[in-house]
Amino acid sequence: MSKQYKLIRCRINGKEREAMIDVRASLTDLLRNDFRLTSVKKGCEVGECGACNVLINGECFNSCIYLAIWADGKDILTLEGLEGPDGELSDIQQAFIDEAAVQCGFCTPGAIMSAVEILNEGRELSDEEIRIRMSGHLCRCTGYENIFRAVKKTMLARLAAAEKNK
Amino acid sequence: MYDIKALYEAESVEDAIRLLQEHPQAQIIAGGSDVLVQIREGKRAGVELVSIYGIDALRGVCYDEEGAIRIGSLTSFSHIAADPIIREQIPVLGEAVSLVGGPQIRNIGTIGGNTCNGVTSADSASTLFAWDAIVELTGPEGIRHLPIREFYIKAGVVDLKPAEVQTAILIPKSSYEGYFGNYIKYAMREAMDIANLGCSVNVALSEDRKVIRDARIAYGVAGPVPMRTPSAEALAKGQELSEETIGKVARAVLQDIHPRDSWRAAKAFREHIAVEIAKRALRQSILLGGGVIRE
Numbered sequence: 001m002s003k004q005y006k007l008i009r010c011r012i013n014g015k016e017r018e019a020m021i022d023v024r025a026s027l028t029d030l031l032r033n034d035f036r037l038t039s040v041k042k043g044c045e046v047g048e049c050g051a052c053n054v055l056i057n058g059e060c061f062n063s064c065i066y067l068a069i070w071a072d073g074k075d076i077l078t079l080e081g082l083e084g085p086d087g088e089l090s091d092i093q094q095a096f097i098d099e100a101a102v103q104c105g106f107c108t109p110g111a112i113m114s115a116v117e118i119l120n121e122g123r124e125l126s127d128e129e130i131r132i133r134m135s136g137h138l139c140r141c142t143g144y145e146n147i148f149r150a151v152k153k154t155m156l157a158r159l160a161a162a163e164k165n166k
Numbered sequence: 167m168y169d170i171k172a173l174y175e176a177e178s179v180e181d182a183i184r185l186l187q188e189h190p191q192a193q194i195i196a197g198g199s200d201v202l203v204q205i206r207e208g209k210r211a212g213v214e215l216v217s218i219y220g221i222d223a224l225r226g227v228c229y230d231e232e233g234a235i236r237i238g239s240l241t242s243f244s245h246i247a248a249d250p251i252i253r254e255q256i257p258v259l260g261e262a263v264s265l266v267g268g269p270q271i272r273n274i275g276t277i278g279g280n281t282c283n284g285v286t287s288a289d290s291a292s293t294l295f296a297w298d299a300i301v302e303l304t305g306p307e308g309i310r311h312l313p314i315r316e317f318y319i320k321a322g323v324v325d326l327k328p329a330e331v332q333t334a335i336l337i338p339k340s341s342y343e344g345y346f347g348n349y350i351k352y353a354m355r356e357a358m359d360i361a362n363l364g365c366s367v368n369v370a371l372s373e374d375r376k377v378i379r380d381a382r383i384a385y386g387v388a389g390p391v392p393m394r395t396p397s398a399e400a401l402a403k404g405q406e407l408s409e410e411t412i413g414k415v416a417r418a419v420l421q422d423i424h425p426r427d428s429w430r431a432a433k434a435f436r437e438h439i440a441v442e443i444a445k446r447a448l449r450q451s452i453l454l455g456g457g458v459i460r461e
């Protein structure tokens with residue numbers, strides 16, 4: 001059978017994009033190869049490690065087990081979409097650095113995107129809830145406690161800032 | 167790139183049926199968290215797929231005209247867990263599906279995919295068995311309804327006829343009204359793990375909350391397909407709420423279930439756990455129903 005392609009249109013990190021893609025591609029393939037968004041890592045490629053995690057319409061998905069064709073019409077956010085206009089780091093990225101939650105860094109982009117999903121809820125999660133919500137990420141450097149601290153710290157800082165601005 | 171021979175995207179249920187008729191070799195892909203992984207493993211390499219993931223009409227939870235809870239087959243686990251109807255009427259289903267995989271898997275995984283795989287360890291399955299769920303299947307000849315117990319034929323095989331699509335799962339009003347449930351998953355890890363054993367219990371109490379009016383006990387991984395425990399359920403009916411009753415009913419499940427030895431756990435161990443989690447789930451269901459358990 002000849003190769004099958006599909007034209008998809010989606011929003012990636014706030015920009016409208018278009019691509020002609022091979023229907024066999026995963027969303028990881030699309031983001032890395034077509035758009036050079038290399039924060040999206042290829043780890044296990046079977047949906048177990050979370051290294052390829054991105055937000056689609058605000059929810060976390062492992063892009064390695066998400067067909068690229070399904071991205072049509074969706075709003076996708078990768079780690080690259082977090083940086084400020086002059087390349088500044090976002091608060092959650094800075095917190096990962098400050099808490100030494102980054103060691104080799106391979107799991108970091110995926111883990112941060114799960115943190116973003118949590119932070120976007122704008123409410124205070126219990127420690128237990130944070131751990132559950134971050135449980136879809138394997139860190140071979142085993143920095144789990146530091147990752148947890150970075151997420152919690154950022155959540156509390158954002159809530160305090162929102163309180164002040166009331 | 168996935169090793170896929172051809173992929174057809176369905177825009178509606180009718181479209182899916184037509185595509186499945188045109189391509190009889192094609193397999194259905196919903197969220198893909200099992201199908202795509204199997205393709206990676208080489209098990210289904212070179213398949214033709216009909217994707218139904220884009221059919222939004224199959225998403226969401228609502229009541230139907232008869233008051234049954236209707237769960238669209240493509241509703242994700244995380245949406246089921248967060249749904250107000252589920253939380254009010256059958257919170258145990260939300261709790262059960264919150265134990266599937268990890269958070270990202272719960273966003274992509276669908277209840278229809280979970281049941282159509284026919285896997286005994288599916289966290290949703292034992293709970294759906296306990297609720298006497300009805301599976302809605304739509305095919306070239308129209309719609310048919312099947313009790314979930316008949317939908318599962320054997321390990322990995324469900325009653326899905328050629329060109330048929332599972333479109334919804336229904337929980338009849340008579341099976342949820344007045345019932346309280348609890349699900350216990352026994353696994354080695356708390357996340358990203360498959361159940362060694364799962365037990366889902368529903369209990370309805372008498373009006374004075376002194377005796378068990380009805381009990382439904384279902385297991386996953388206790389046999390090749392999820393199963394109910396008729397002997398234990400018959401024994402439970404009309405019994406007073408006491409630790410003795412709970413113990414007796416829980417032990418009776420061994421007349422009905424047939425766990426096996428596997429590398430995950432030994433048969434004797436599974437039997438021991440089966441009784442213990444039945445006790446706990448019974449106790450919890452009774453307490454949720456407002457019952458008081460005598461020592």
Ligand code: FES
Nearest residue numbers: 043044045050064
């Ligand atoms: S690379 Fe996608 S989950 Fe591991």
Ligand code: FES
Nearest residue numbers: 103104139140141
């Ligand atoms: S920092 Fe190395 S895998 Fe997590």
